Amino acid sequence: MLHIQNVSFEFGGNYLFKDIDWFIKPRERIGLIGKNGAGKSTLLKLIMGQYEVREGSINKAGGVNLGYLSQDMISEDGGQTILEHAKGAFKRAMFVQAELEKLYALMETDPSDENIQRMSDYQEEFDALDGYNMDNKTAEILEGLGFTTADLSRPMQEFSGGWRMRVVLAKMLLEEPDIMLMDEPTNHLDLPSIEWLENYLSNYPGSVVIVSHDREFLNKMINKTAELSNNKLYLWDGNYDFFLQAKVERDDLMIRQAANQEQYIKEQEKFINRFKAKASKAKAVQSRVKMVDKIERIEVIQEDKSNLKIDFKIAKKSGKVVMELNDITQGFGDKLLFNEVNREIVRGDKIALIGANGTGKSTFLSIIADELYYEGTRKQGHNVDASFYAQHQLESLHMDYEILEELQYDAPHKTDMELRSMLGCFLFAGDDVFKKIKVLSGGEKARVSLAKTLVSEANFLLLDEPTNHLDIDSIEVIIEALKAYEGTLIFVSHNRYFIEKLANKVWWIQDEDVREYPGDYKEYLYKLENEGFTAEKRKPKKKATTTAVADTAEDSKNSWRQKDEKAERLKKLQKQLDQKEEQLSNAKKHLSGIEAQLADAGNLTPADLEKLSKEHSAATDTASTVGAECDELLEEIINLEE
8 A cells, every 4th residue: 555665864964764664554553653753753744745755765556545633733724614624525525516506506597408417417426425424424523523513513713722633633534545644643532532533443444553642542443563763663563562562572582682693703703813823724714704794783772771760759748638629619601510519639549530521620620729710618638738730831931941940940959860850751851951941842841841740749739631742651650650659649631541550539520520439440441331330429418407406506516616626726736847847947957067067077187077976966866856746746637637
């Protein structure tokens, strides 16, 4: 179908890839993978003819047509409705339809044999093109991707960029190209839409090439893997997980083969060096020299194994109850998103907040972060220090700062090495950290904002689609860091692998409520699919009768008295804790000062050194004692809150 032959692409004096050879066959499902910057999107654009092929050739069989879903933002297409835009896939059918409408009008005044024949020909062609089902086909695919029937007649410009990208995807699916090239197709889809797309593509008769950071999507969709690495293209059979396993086995084999080859060459060279001066051995020496020269060296593929790792520390421990949400009600216009929702977040929770697009996931996250108006009560627990990542927070970045400066602003306690290591996990390597925020793309700004959120040492993280602009390797690093994170986490994500690895609770939005499954995502899906599981029903509020109020008046008075006493006790303990924490801070500063003097021990007399050593011992004891007192006070506060 399509043959990429000896293709190379140079950018900025360096080759992204060199002499790659790839034949795409019918009905193949290929995952095109590689690190950020390896050239995946560039290769797709070369195939589409958007970039000129200067080295090598790209040849496709006659009649083969291509479809391309790009990450680039699309225009609004004036006043076109989303139905009209998507129907653009049926160019010929729409042309024939327009001609038929003209002929219908013409026949009223000129019912000639010629016009009757033209109408018959066009009707036959329109039927062959399945033109009478254009609207139904288009609506079916648009609704599968998350649009409502009412949405279909709305102009494109009324929708966000993410939703407009869905329309572009729908149009490409309707065109039914022989080869689909899809660059991050799940980026703007919610979980139901991703599942719909998977089902659609599983029965698609053409070939599909997918660039994606969604590991679960790749595993379900592909049967071959094309890896761009070290300027070359490597082809593998199987899905992404199979590729990872096979790659490890290949690399291990190549390392062993290279070592054996190197040992063999050393032995031959040893023989050559030993006997090269002896005339009797001249023939044997020359034979071995030629043999060594002809050996094709085994090239061990050098991967970037920097072993990037992030440690998301917390500055302080929160109370057991992180957040109480009572009777939360919120909506926009006539649409009610949440009606008297009650939920509790407990220390150590890692909650996945899921639901179809438009149900209010990001809205509910913003309510928890106290960034949106709502009705009801939101009570934040003791010692809770929250950090919120959302797309709109890109506006708060300092545009004239460099990337490294931006992180230094929020984490002055961390070294440049620590910050640069973290930025490496967010795909900013080397001199990239000195780029100005104002020159970054939207995706790059999003990665900086996410890094700022995670470097904060907050004990409560709220993350809205944190994986959108990360590659697979970076996502793995973030997952491992968040698994070890000792604080509390709630996140919105459409990345099922991310959800599966992190969530110990699932909250999903349904019927103006936020429902809870107290287990991981796989358990939730199993219950949902195999046991007809539904969340707990909303319990009706109990209304107190006049009699009940009278009977419980004294109990109520005692209850409030106990609450007042508890609040007063908590207030005193908090004041004591604040004082002790200040003492601890001063003790640590004093200790640091002594350690600085001891570091310059070469300039100290023995007497001064002995004195400082005693002071250091005493200061260490003081810091330890005050630290223990802080812990005791905090534990008492937490126990009272519980």
